[in-house]
Amino acid sequence: MANLKHTMKRIAFPLVAVAAVAGFVANSAPASGDADGEAAPIFGIKIPPGYRDWRLISVAHEEGNLNDLRALLGNDVAIQAYREGKLPFPDGTIIARLAWSYVPSEANNKVFGRSQSFVAGSATNVQFMVKDSRKYATTGGWGFAQFKDGKPADEALLKTCFPCHEPVKARDFVFTQYAP
Amino acid sequence: MANLKHTMKRIAFPLVAVAAVAGFVANSAPASGDADGEAAPIFGIKIPPGYRDWRLISVAHEEGNLNDLRALLGNDVAIQAYREGKLPFPDGTIIARLAWSYVPSEANNKVFGRSQSFVAGSATNVQFMVKDSRKYATTGGWGFAQFKDGKPADEALLKTCFPCHEPVKARDFVFTQYAP
Numbered sequence: 216m217a218n219l220k221h222t223m224k225r226i227a228f229p230l231v232a233v234a235a236v237a238g239f240v241a242n243s244a245p246a247s248g249d250a251d252g253e254a255a256p257i258f259g260i261k262i263p264p265g266y267r268d269w270r271l272i273s274v275a276h277e278e279g280n281l282n283d284l285r286a287l288l289g290n291d292v293a294i295q296a297y298r299e300g301k302l303p304f305p306d307g308t309i310i311a312r313l314a315w316s317y318v319p320s321e322a323n324n325k326v327f328g329r330s331q332s333f334v335a336g337s338a339t340n341v342q343f344m345v346k347d348s349r350k351y352a353t354t355g356g357w358g359f360a361q362f363k364d365g366k367p368a369d370e371a372l373l374k375t376c377f378p379c380h381e382p383v384k385a386r387d388f389v390f391t392q393y394a395p
Numbered sequence: 396m397a398n399l400k401h402t403m404k405r406i407a408f409p410l411v412a413v414a415a416v417a418g419f420v421a422n423s424a425p426a427s428g429d430a431d432g433e434a435a436p437i438f439g440i441k442i443p444p445g446y447r448d449w450r451l452i453s454v455a456h457e458e459g460n461l462n463d464l465r466a467l468l469g470n471d472v473a474i475q476a477y478r479e480g481k482l483p484f485p486d487g488t489i490i491a492r493l494a495w496s497y498v499p500s501e502a503n504n505k506v507f508g509r510s511q512s513f514v515a516g517s518a519t520n521v522q523f524m525v526k527d528s529r530k531y532a533t534t535g536g537w538g539f540a541q542f543k544d545g546k547p548a549d550e551a552l553l554k555t556c557f558p559c560h561e562p563v564k565a566r567d568f569v570f571t572q573y574a575p
Contacts, residue, residue, distance in 0.1 A: 267450075267451075268450055270447075270448055270450070271447075271451050271466055271468065271493075273495075273514065273515045274454045274464045274465070274466050274495075274514075274515055275464065275500070275503075275512065275513060275514045275515070276456045276464060276497075276512075276513045277511055277512055277513075278510075278511040278512075278513075279507070279509060279511040281511070284454045284455065284456060285454070286451055286454050286466065286574075288451065313451075313574070315453075315454075315574050315575075317456075320455070320570070322562070322563055322570060323455075323570055325562060326559050326562055326570075327459070329459060330458075331457055331458040331459040331461070332455065332456075332457055332458075333455060333456045333457075333458075334453065334454075334455045334571070334572070335453045335454055335455070335574040337575075338574070338575045379506050382502070382505060382506055383502055390500070390502060390503055390506075391514070392514070394466075394493070394495055394515040394518070395495075395517075395518050
């Protein structure tokens with residue numbers, strides 16, 4: 216399969232949505248059709264339109280301070296690379312990390328007859344990793360962004376992204392593996 | 396969506412990387428690349444092709460015997476109904492419940508500096524709810540199926556599906572709510 220190496224400027228330009236569904240508007244972020252969405256600092260990334268429609272990479276649960284349930288979604292380039300087991304990820308890869316508060320489900324627990332079921336509550340924040348090996352050469356080829364209610368995180372926070380990802384350099388700085 | 400008794404392994408089978416799924420026929424669609432896939436008993440449902448490419452409804456964690464992380468994916472009809480807040484779900488709705496073993500992530504924990512991160516391990520089993528209000532009139536309009544390694548669960552197990560879903564009749568027998 217051809218190695219897709221895009222050169223692109225992602226700051227001001229919407230991405231092509233993956234799924235062939237018209238008229239979808241993301242609930243948790245003013246993404247779709249919002250060309251004026253604020254770019255996150257340092258890497259200059261805006262919320263990719265239609266990311267809520269992207270395909271599933273995997274899921275996770277974080278205990279501790281985060282206390283969330285999370286889903287990783289990937290655009291076409293990301294999903295293709297994951298399924299081919301291709302590293303490094305090609306330019307154009309975007310991985311979205313969605314997260315929600317970790318909430319017990321009363322309805323489910325009633326049925327199970329015990330307290331065991333935890334589901335997604337309200338959305339917390341969304342993070343993106345965008346691959347552009349030229350533009351983001353100093354951070355392993357990846358740009359990082361985080362948004363909450365459509366608003367970007369500040370510079371201090373975004374400075375911490377890459378240093379935490381550095382330990383998984385052998386997996387092209389991506390922690391999440393594909394869930395079959 | 397409630398899943399009860401069994402934890403089973405599921406072999407990853409060939410996936411079709413499609414951007415959209417249209418025109419799915421509930422009761423006779425062959426599995427991806429497997430036109431001879433066996434139908435599950437009682438409701439006669441086969442594995443819908445391309446379900447791994449469907450969009451995310453929500454995620455959950457089950458403790459106890461299940462001890463899994465799960466993702467609910469929906470076909471176009473399902474996703475549209477969820478986003479419109481439409482009940483009952485229209486005929487043609489299919490909801491897939493994927494699940495994986497609940498596994499601590501050593502790489503993640505190293506970075507967080509504490510044991511807190513749990514990710515998807517190996518696939519356990521997959522379940523489907525298929526809406527056809529005529530064909531499945533006696534079970535609230537829904538047909539149920541479960542597969543492990545591409546093989547359907549037995550009749551005894553599938554008899555237990557609808558009784559557990561009955562308590563959420565007010566939500567058209569579907570436990571899972573849409574994660575924004």
